[in-house]
Amino acid sequence: MSQEPSAAADLRSRVLAAAARTPSATRAVYKRRVLMLAAIGALATASLFVAMGGVAPGTRPVEMIGFTAGFGLLAAAILTRLSSTGRGPMLGRPRSVLLTAVVVTAPLLALAALCATMAWPAQTAEDVPGSVHLACGLMSVAQGLLPLLALLLARRGTDPVHPAVTGAALGMTAGAWAVVMAYLRCPHATAVHCILAHVVPTLVLTAVGAALGWVMLRVK
Amino acid sequence: MFALSEPTPALPPGTRPDLRDRTLAVTEQRNRKADPASALLDAAMDRYARGDDSAFEEIYDGLAPRLQSFLLRYTQDRARAEDVVQQTMLQIHRARGRFTLGGQVVPWAFAIARRLLIDQHRRGGREVLAPSGDDNLTQLLEAVDARADDVVIAKEVAGKLADELARLPENQRVAFELIKQDGLSVAEAAQVLGTTVAAVKLRAHRAYEAMRAVLTTLGIEDDKHDRPRRGQA
Numbered sequence: 001m002s003q004e005p006s007a008a009a010d011l012r013s014r015v016l017a018a019a020a021r022t023p024s025a026t027r028a029v030y031k032r033r034v035l036m037l038a039a040i041g042a043l044a045t046a047s048l049f050v051a052m053g054g055v056a057p058g059t060r061p062v063e064m065i066g067f068t069a070g071f072g073l074l075a076a077a078i079l080t081r082l083s084s085t086g087r088g089p090m091l092g093r094p095r096s097v098l099l100t101a102v103v104v105t106a107p108l109l110a111l112a113a114l115c116a117t118m119a120w121p122a123q124t125a126e127d128v129p130g131s132v133h134l135a136c137g138l139m140s141v142a143q144g145l146l147p148l149l150a151l152l153l154a155r156r157g158t159d160p161v162h163p164a165v166t167g168a169a170l171g172m173t174a175g176a177w178a179v180v181m182a183y184l185r186c187p188h189a190t191a192v193h194c195i196l197a198h199v200v201p202t203l204v205l206t207a208v209g210a211a212l213g214w215v216m217l218r219v220k
Numbered sequence: 221m222f223a224l225s226e227p228t229p230a231l232p233p234g235t236r237p238d239l240r241d242r243t244l245a246v247t248e249q250r251n252r253k254a255d256p257a258s259a260l261l262d263a264a265m266d267r268y269a270r271g272d273d274s275a276f277e278e279i280y281d282g283l284a285p286r287l288q289s290f291l292l293r294y295t296q297d298r299a300r301a302e303d304v305v306q307q308t309m310l311q312i313h314r315a316r317g318r319f320t321l322g323g324q325v326v327p328w329a330f331a332i333a334r335r336l337l338i339d340q341h342r343r344g345g346r347e348v349l350a351p352s353g354d355d356n357l358t359q360l361l362e363a364v365d366a367r368a369d370d371v372v373i374a375k376e377v378a379g380k381l382a383d384e385l386a387r388l389p390e391n392q393r394v395a396f397e398l399i400k401q402d403g404l405s406v407a408e409a410a411q412v413l414g415t416t417v418a419a420v421k422l423r424a425h426r427a428y429e430a431m432r433a434v435l436t437t438l439g440i441e442d443d444k445h446d447r448p449r450r451g452q453a
Binding site: 016020022091161 | 269281302317415
């Protein structure tokens with residue numbers, strides 16, 4: 001019977017000694033690291049955006065660019081808020097909330113693209129070859145990967161509950177930011193192109209986010 | 221004009237409370253109303269996240285016994301349970317900077333422990349045993365000098381309840397155990413399981429109804445006060 005208290009005391013002293021031996025980052029240090037990571041991620045993404053041509057309105061009216069990029073910006077802002085833990089619960093949002101956000105965003109972005117082509121029909125007569133869809137889609141994926149990596153690195157090893165779902169949500173968040181950049185840099189405005197080259201890459205980034213999230217976000 | 225409220229004891233002396241600190245104070249006060257022990261742990265964790273190393277002992281003393289009893293129920297192996305408690309506490313130590321302002325440490329710690337236990341099970345292929353309180357019950361009844369036939373009846377009832385609990389779907393069983401046996405609130409259990417409060421309430425209620433049905437079959441009256449309280453949410 002007397003073994004239990006001594007075992008508990010032994011465990012306590014072992015844990016406290018191990019904690020004292022290995023210093024860990026306080027909140028202030030951690031915040032600085034996250035801010036630095038966010039700044040590097042934003043700078044790298046902006047540099048890539050400029051390197052890929054920057055803003056290219058083509059023949060699109062400013063209102064159309066504002067509508068499509070604005071819708072993407074709204075989706076990106078909401079997703080960033082949902083998938084962050086800054087002021088929210090310590091363990092992130094419930095699985096159902098994240099999954100709903102992930103599942104609903106791509107169809108909404110596609111719907112916004114369709115609405116834009118209906119509102120500005122003059123822009124839809126253009127014939128865009130398949131190779132352009134592919135090249136633009138690859139650019140969207142590349143532009144989304146940098147913010148995705150920054151988001152994943154900032155939250156590395158922090159999700160003991162549903163790391164793959166959180167990773168998917170971060171992937172969709174990065175995808176939504178990539179959509180904003182795609183609408184700013186891509187002069188093509190047909191619905192098919194917008195869906196194939198701007199919206200479908202969000203699904204690719206979601207899948208990448210889920211896979212990387214399982215590896216990087218889980219508590220080990 | 222308005223006056224700023226007094227800083228809470230959790231704030232370092234001499235620090236002028238800014239907006240974030242005032243948010244923390246409000247959250248702390250709200251938590252303290254819900255569960256004073258958890259609120260004190262949250263305040264200690266917050267101090268630890270800010271750099272007060274001495275707060276770790278307080279966090280350990282508040283969390284380790286609860287974690288150990290939770291883990292022992294699943295492993296039935298003291299060494300394994302202690303191993304996971306150690307890993308969980310060190311994980312909390314390593315991740316202290318990530319503890320969010322006004323966050324809750326109890327569900328965080330339980331979620332980490334549960335994840336480590338599941339991973340250990342997957343890696344080693346070792347079986348996570350079904351929870352059982354049979355030995356504890358026998359010890360308890362012997363300690364209070366219960367009559368032999370009472371011990372037999374109590375063990376029979378406990379056995380039937382344990383069988384029913386083991387038959388329940390895992391999500392219902394875990395929700396029930398976190399609330400009834402580990403003393404977490406419904407909101408805390410929802411965080412540990414990564415689901416909504418409504419879903420946990422429903423799962424725990426279904427488990428509770430199954431337990432009640434067993435008691436009714438055995439002819440034992442259910443105490444209505446034993447139902448999950450709304451205030452726990």
